[in-house]
Amino acid sequence: MSVNASAPTAEERAALLRDIGPLPLSGQAWPDWVRILSWVILAVLGVQAVTSAIGAPDALEALPALLAGLCFAALLFVAWHMQTSITTIDERGLRQSWYRRREVAWEDVRQARFVPMLFSKRLVIFTYSGRPVIFQGGTRELRAAFVKIARVY
Structure with missing residues (x-):
């Protein structure tokens, strides 16, 4: 063009x-499919994080867990804005x-x-x-x- x-x-x-x-x-x-895909990926990551935390609670260290939580919150923020x-x-x-x-x-x-x-x-x-x-x-x-x-x- x-x-x-x-x-x-x-x-x-x-x-x-x-x-x-x-x-x-x-x-x-x-597009709808991108917005849906972002929530599906976020749900899979969330389930994976929770099952990892339940499966090995002794292996969790504070700093990596905090960083993972912050990254998840950032992804949630982006997914919400993509949705709206x-x-x-x-x-x-x-x-x-x-x-x-x-x-x-x-x-x-x-x-x-x-x-x-x-x-x-x-x-x-x-x-x-x-x-x-x-x-x-x-x-x-x-x-x-x-x-x-x-x-x-």
Whole structure:
């Protein structure tokens, strides 16, 4: 996919928003199967940790157990945010709820690239401030909108 050297005009952006469809367009940031898989993996890890602790309570040392607990809590944190994260496209720009909200106004978009990865279809937005912002699209409608945005930008 090619990226235009300059930002689209206001008319081109308006045509893009019409092409995307009725706005706001919102949907899960992560596909259902990825969100389910993350909880299954987390459950397996939790069961494994509990059965290991029950099977050999004398072998447990405080520091490794604490580190394992912290890692499990971090995975739980990420899985929860994957479960609840919503991506929205509207007239103002793009937003995604996450542990720290991601938001880019249309005026700040310099370039956009669609990156179809296995677990997540992503739209990488390059802003005029130079920092990329990554949005995940877990629904067919969001993925189609990401492709259209990448073509225009």
